[in-house]
Amino acid sequence: MFLLKEDVKVKLYIVVPCYNEEEVLPETSSRLQEKMQFLMQNQQISENSHVIFVDDGSKDKTWAMIEELHHRNSLFSGIKLSKNRGHQNALLAGLNFAAEHADAAVSMDADLQDDINAVDEMIKKYNEGCDIVYGVRSTRDKDTFFKKFTAETFYKVLRRLGGEIIYNHADYRLMSKRALKGLAEFKEVNLFLRGIVPMIGYKSDTVAYERGERFAGESKYPLKKMLSFAFEGITSLSIKPVRLIFDFGVAISGISVIVLLYFLAQYFMGNTVSGWTSLIMSIWLLGGFQLMAIGIIGEYIGKVYLETKARPRFINEVILNNDGESK
Structure with a gap:
C-alpha cells in the first residue's frame, strides 16, 4: 500500500536570514512560533519542523537573541556565519542546511513583510506535487511611486535581457528537498537566487499574497543597495x-x-x-x-x-x- 504525499506530514524548515535584526526578532519569533504550532496542530507539517535563523555577521545582539531562542525552545535553530556575506549567501547557507534535514524549506525575510499565512497555501501546492512554490505580490499599492516604477522596470528589463524571473517575486518561496538539492548544483559565486531558482526546472506554481508594512527596524535595502542588487542580477543572469x-x-x-x-x-x-x-x-x-x-x-x-x-x-x-x- 502506497501513501499519498498529502498523507505524509512534511518536515518543514523556515529559513530566515538576519542582519542586525535585534529590533524585529522578538516579534518575528513569536509570530513564526504561533504559525508553526498552528500547522503542527492541524497536521500540515511534522512536529520535527524548525525555524532556522541565519545570522549574517550582525553587529548587534542578533546572534545572542538567536542563541537564547534556541535554548528556550527547540523549534528554533541557528546558523552563525563567520562574517557578513550578504543576504543571498546567508539565505543559501540556510537552504543548504535545510536540504540535509528537511522535506521542504520556506525562505522569508526577518521583517515578515511577506504574509506568513501564505505558507499554508504553499504547503497545499507542495502536497499536490509542486517542487517550487513562489510567493508573488498581488499588488504594489503600498509602495511609493518611485519604488513601484523602479521595481516593475527592473523585472521587465531583466526579462527582455533573457533572465528567467518570476514577476513580483523576491525570495519568499517554498522548495522541496529535490529542488534544494538541485539548487546546490549551481556553484557560481555571484548569487542571484530569484533568477537561479527558476533554472532548476521542476514543477512550480505561485501563491499570491499582500505585502505588509515593516513593523520595526529599518530596511536593509536603501536605494544604493537596491540599484547594486539589480545590476548584480542583470550581470549574473545575462550577457x-x-x-x-x-x-x-x-x-x-x-x-x-x-x-x-x-x-x-x-x-x-x-x-x-x-x-x-x-x-x-x-x-x-x-x-x-x-x-x-x-x-x-x-x-x-x-x-x-x-x-x-x-x-x-x-x-x-x-x-x-x-x-x-x-x-
Whole structure:
C-alpha cells in the first residue's frame, strides 16, 4: 500500500536570514512560533519542523537573541556565519542546511513583510506535487511611486535581457528537498537566487499574497543597495548587455561612415563646414559611451575572476540545532 504525499506530514524548515535584526526578532519569533504550532496542530507539517535563523555577521545582539531562542525552545535553530556575506549567501547557507534535514524549506525575510499565512497555501501546492512554490505580490499599492516604477522596470528589463524571473517575486518561496538539492548544483559565486531558482526546472506554481508594512527596524535595502542588487542580477543572469554594446558600436560605425561620406561630398562641393559644437558633443558622447562599455565589460571580467578563484561563498562558524552546537 502506497501513501499519498498529502498523507505524509512534511518536515518543514523556515529559513530566515538576519542582519542586525535585534529590533524585529522578538516579534518575528513569536509570530513564526504561533504559525508553526498552528500547522503542527492541524497536521500540515511534522512536529520535527524548525525555524532556522541565519545570522549574517550582525553587529548587534542578533546572534545572542538567536542563541537564547534556541535554548528556550527547540523549534528554533541557528546558523552563525563567520562574517557578513550578504543576504543571498546567508539565505543559501540556510537552504543548504535545510536540504540535509528537511522535506521542504520556506525562505522569508526577518521583517515578515511577506504574509506568513501564505505558507499554508504553499504547503497545499507542495502536497499536490509542486517542487517550487513562489510567493508573488498581488499588488504594489503600498509602495511609493518611485519604488513601484523602479521595481516593475527592473523585472521587465531583466526579462527582455533573457533572465528567467518570476514577476513580483523576491525570495519568499517554498522548495522541496529535490529542488534544494538541485539548487546546490549551481556553484557560481555571484548569487542571484530569484533568477537561479527558476533554472532548476521542476514543477512550480505561485501563491499570491499582500505585502505588509515593516513593523520595526529599518530596511536593509536603501536605494544604493537596491540599484547594486539589480545590476548584480542583470550581470549574473545575462550577457546581453555586452552584446548590446557590440550592436551599438556597429550602429555608430555605420552612422560614422555615412557622415564621413557627407562631409567629403561637402568638401568637394566647396562648402565650408563649421561643426565645432557637433564635433565636441560627439567626442564627449562617444568618450562617455566607451567608458561605460569598458565598465560593463570589466564587471563581467571581474565576475569571471571571482569564479575562477572558487572561494567559499560562506563559512559557518556556529550551528545550533537539537544536537547542540558545532563550531
